[in-house]
Amino acid sequence: MDRADVVIVGAGAAGLFCAGVAGQRGLSVLLIDHAEKVAEKIRISGGGRCNFTNRDAGPANFLSENPAFCRSALARYTPARFVALVQRHRIAWHEKHKGQLFCDDSSESIIQMLLRECEAGGVRRWQPCRVEGVRQTAAGGFELDTARGPVRTRQLVVATGGLSIPKIGASDWGHRLARQFGHRIVEPRPGLVPLTFAAADWAPFAELAGLALPVRVATGDKPARGEFLEDLLFTHRGLSGPAVLQISSHWRPGQMLELDLLPGIDLAAALREAKQRSRKQLGNELLTWLPARLAEKVCAPLGELARRTLPEQRDATLIGLADRLQRWQLLPSGTEGYRKAEVTLGGVDTRELSSQTMESRRVPGLHFVGEVVDVTGWLGGYNFQWAWASAQACALGL
Ligand code: FDA
Numbered sequence: 001m002d003r004a005d006v007v008i009v010g011a012g013a014a015g016l017f018c019a020g021v022a023g024q025r026g027l028s029v030l031l032i033d034h035a036e037k038v039a040e041k042i043r044i045s046g047g048g049r050c051n052f053t054n055r056d057a058g059p060a061n062f063l064s065e066n067p068a069f070c071r072s073a074l075a076r077y078t079p080a081r082f083v084a085l086v087q088r089h090r091i092a093w094h095e096k097h098k099g100q101l102f103c104d105d106s107s108e109s110i111i112q113m114l115l116r117e118c119e120a121g122g123v124r125r126w127q128p129c130r131v132e133g134v135r136q137t138a139a140g141g142f143e144l145d146t147a148r149g150p151v152r153t154r155q156l157v158v159a160t161g162g163l164s165i166p167k168i169g170a171s172d173w174g175h176r177l178a179r180q181f182g183h184r185i186v187e188p189r190p191g192l193v194p195l196t197f198a199a200a201d202w203a204p205f206a207e208l209a210g211l212a213l214p215v216r217v218a219t220g221d222k223p224a225r226g227e228f229l230e231d232l233l234f235t236h237r238g239l240s241g242p243a244v245l246q247i248s249s250h251w252r253p254g255q256m257l258e259l260d261l262l263p264g265i266d267l268a269a270a271l272r273e274a275k276q277r278s279r280k281q282l283g284n285e286l287l288t289w290l291p292a293r294l295a296e297k298v299c300a301p302l303g304e305l306a307r308r309t310l311p312e313q314r315d316a317t318l319i320g321l322a323d324r325l326q327r328w329q330l331l332p333s334g335t336e337g338y339r340k341a342e343v344t345l346g347g348v349d350t351r352e353l354s355s356q357t358m359e360s361r362r363v364p365g366l367h368f369v370g371e372v373v374d375v376t377g378w379l380g381g382y383n384f385q386w387a388w389a390s391a392q393a394c395a396l397g398l
Contacts, residue, residue: 004030007153013387014370015159016114021395023121033127035169039111050107053079054381055099061378069350070375073393089113100380155365162344162371174372181363184349186374190341191249194240195332208234216263217243219251226250259328268322275310347374357397369394
């Protein structure tokens with residue numbers, strides 16, 4: 001029977017990182033993944049350039065039923081430490097907006113970096129290889145049945161990620177294993193995902209597909225309220241773009257979205273002020289404030305009124321119009337689902353894990369790291385930072 005000090009299932013961001021650190025601590029590590037290619041999610045991330053961390057990542061950027069859980073790991077493995085590793089591997093990077101750090105060239109350089117770290121730790125990798133069953137041994141370890149034969153280990157790390165993008169290897173294996181050992185799963189649902197609307201509701205806006213503009217978007221009530229100032233993108237079936245991906249993680253079915261299409265502007269005041277000095281038609285005035293296609297769409301229900309000049313408009317009309325544009329209430333019918341979601345919310349309940357080592361409080365030697373755990377980051381490099389930080393916490397505790 002094959003043996004290893006540590007078996008890690010899942011060779012994605014968290015699994016590779018954990019393997020490298022554990023291997024370099026002198027442990028014998030076997031990494032197993034069922035996919036043909038290593039770390040496909042890193043490869044496709046950040047539009048192929050991997051937004052590998054966020055300079056400002058902190059606990060406030062994560063969603064979880066147990067928000068304090070991520071604090072310790074994030075504090076012990078900071079974005080600056082990952083940047084130092086990237087620099088040691090001579091990978092060129094740059095900062096985009098809001099602290100998001102990307103590779104200059106390609107995500108492939110992050111994958112190669114992680115593989116070199118694994119090599120330095122003497123990590124063995126079985127890939128592709130299915131894990132057919134896991135059981136605890138009497139001696140207090142685990143025995144795994146795999147497509148390459150049985151393997152015995154003292155420590156098992158589950159790094160199989162979330163359910164998003166099944167066609168590149170995502171599976172619920174980690175959730176099923178957690179349940180097998182008595183762990184509770186916080187109901188998984190797609191996050192960082194475009195939102196859709198009932199076809200009839202969306203028909204008037206479908207022709208705006210491709211249009212993008214900065215907005216403020218909000219949903220829910222305190223303390224679960226989410227609010228973001230980001231770009232919105234109209235699509236054929238609904239809304240996307242960073243603003244909507246961010247808010248989708250806070251949105252629950254049946255909740256309204258509130259959109260302010262002119263954040264930072266008091267449109268009602270601006271229109272009433274314009275009425276004092278300009279003889280423009282209302283429709284033309286709106287072109288000052290909104291992209292033309294959107295202005296036309298907004299004016300359509302006003303009919304003849306939009307062609308009247310500003311001095312001819314009643315204040316109530318201007319205030320009503322501003323209200324619709326700055327407090328637009330929409331009811332999404334759903335999301336684009338795991339096919340398009342960047343992450344999976346929910347996962348292994350963190351109340352049953354050690355925040356210091358990611359080890360199960362139920363089953364000694366069993367650990368969960370990365371996205372399989374109920375810790376989900378915002379859009380912008382936060383999810384990889386959680387993968388690195390949770391993996392490091394785990395590897396140092398093995
Ligand atoms: P990850 O998904 O990386 O790895 C899980 C591994 O487990 C996979 O290799 C899989 O094959 C394997 N596995 C699954 N089931 C298995 C089984 N039954 N047996 C064996 N192996 C199994 N985040 C970010 O911070 N910045 C970004 O730029 C992006 N961009 C981005 C784009 C897109 C399109 C997506 C879908 C996601 C992102 N993300 C992101 C999110 C980020 O990719 C994600 O949070 C991390 O990869 C999670 O790391 P894990 O190691 O936990 O899972």
